[in-house]
Amino acid sequence: MRTLTLLLALALGVFGSGASLAAPKTVALDVPGMTCELCPLTVRKALQKVQGVEKVAVSYEKKEAVVTFDDAKTSVEALVNATRNAGYPATVRATR
Numbered sequence: 170m171r172t173l174t175l176l177l178a179l180a181l182g183v184f185g186s187g188a189s190l191a192a193p194k195t196v197a198l199d200v201p202g203m204t205c206e207l208c209p210l211t212v213r214k215a216l217q218k219v220q221g222v223e224k225v226a227v228s229y230e231k232k233e234a235v236v237t238f239d240d241a242k243t244s245v246e247a248l249v250n251a252t253r254n255a256g257y258p259a260t261v262r263a264t265r
């Protein structure tokens with residue numbers, strides 16, 4: 170029980186300090202709607218138009234888009250909206 174409390178405190182400390190830093194964030198989006206080699210280009214263009222996006226890597230094989238962005242300028246919601254508006258609904262896979 171004591172170990173659990175300690176781990177929880179550590180986890181909260183890590184996330185708490187991470188939120189206050191204006192460091193670039195990377196998020197992986199699942200984009201299941203990509204059906205051919207050209208789809209990733211559309212998805213990438215849509216994401217690059219979002220202000221604050223620094224890097225976009227879209228993989229058709231993995232059906233994912235990995236986006237690095239400045240979380241002071243944009244948000245995961247804005248990224249998801251951008252791909253959805255381009256015709257490719259996405260869901261968040263992971264943040265690092």
Ligand SMILES: [Cu+2]
Nearest residue numbers: 204205207208
């Ligand atoms: Cu396509």
